[in-house]
Structure formats: structure tokens, C-alpha cells
Amino acid sequence: MQTILKVYRLPADPEVLLPAVIHRDSVGEPHVALRYPVVGLPRTPDRNNCTTSEIVLVFAGNISADRPIPTRKMYAFLPIRDYGFKFAIHAGFIFVSNRQDFKQNAWNDALVEHISHAMMSAVILFKSRRSGL
Numbered sequence: 001m002q003t004i005l006k007v008y009r010l011p012a013d014p015e016v017l018l019p020a021v022i023h024r025d026s027v028g029e030p031h032v033a034l035r036y037p038v039v040g041l042p043r044t045p046d047r048n049n050c051t052t053s054e055i056v057l058v059f060a061g062n063i064s065a066d067r068p069i070p071t072r073k074m075y076a077f078l079p080i081r082d083y084g085f086k087f088a089i090h091a092g093f094i095f096v097s098n099r100q101d102f103k104q105n106a107w108n109d110a111l112v113e114h115i116s117h118a119m120m121s122a123v124i125l126f127k128s129r130r131s132g133l
Contacts, residue, residue, distance in 0.1 A: 017125050020058055022088070030061030031088075034125065036118035038091075042106040046094045053111065055118045058088035089115060 020033040036055040043049040060069050072088035073079040076095060083089075091111050094103045102108050 017122075017129060019061075022058065031058050032061050033058045034118065034122045036114070036121055038111065038114045041110050044094070044105060044107045046103070046105075047092070047107060053092040055111065055114055056088075056090040057115075057118050057122055058090070059122070060087070091115070 016035070018033045018035070020031040021028040022031050023029075034057045036057065038053045038055060039051065041047075041051045041053055043051060047053075058072070069086045071082050071084050071086060073082050074085070074093075075088060075090040076093040076099075077090075078099070080093075080095070080099065093108050093111055094105060095101065096103055
């Protein structure tokens, strides 16, 4: 089964909810994506001493009680593995050479810490969207 994530436009403004589609074997499922910029990351030669990155969270667009939300994979430009989250996470993690696991380093630790901040932003945006603000 092939899974492809498509976000059709990435606006200049981060932290906005965007329509997205996850395609599974040519069947598109509507989703909502959030771009979350990350700054002040530790310098590492693996990222040419860059200190910025981005986290993208992707949530199911249609949720119903009779259809459970499946877990989603974590991505670093390619799917990595399923960590049990009910939403997809895409971030610029640094992996060991076979891409089977994360490198243990300060860059990845900082990105993991920022996933919770991105999630809080998503909750706030979903709440304001639901109330019509």
C-alpha cells in the first residue's frame, strides 16, 4: 500500500490550517495540515549548521464515531515508521544512515520538544476555527 501526502499550497504565513490530502492506493482522504516553524535549533554539521526547521502536523479531516482514526507514520521527507500518533508528523529529523532510527543528538531532541508546541498551536487553531473566530 502506497501512502502519499499532498499539501497543495504552503502559504508564507506559518501556523495556519491548510487543506491536505493523504492518498492511499489512489484513494484521497481529506486532512488538515499545520506548518510550525522551529528556530534556535542547535547547530550540527548534519544540517550545515542551520538553526531553523519546520514541523508539519497532519490531522484527519473527517472524523466520525463509527470510523476510528488510524495511527500515522512519522516522516522526514519519506515515511519512517508508525509511532502510534493519530496524526502524521513531518519534520527534518536526522537519521542514522539506514533511516531505521533517529540519531541521538541535540537537533532531534529539540525537534521532539517542539512537536508539543506545534500540537498546542493546532489545538488553539482548531478551537478558534470551531467557534467561528
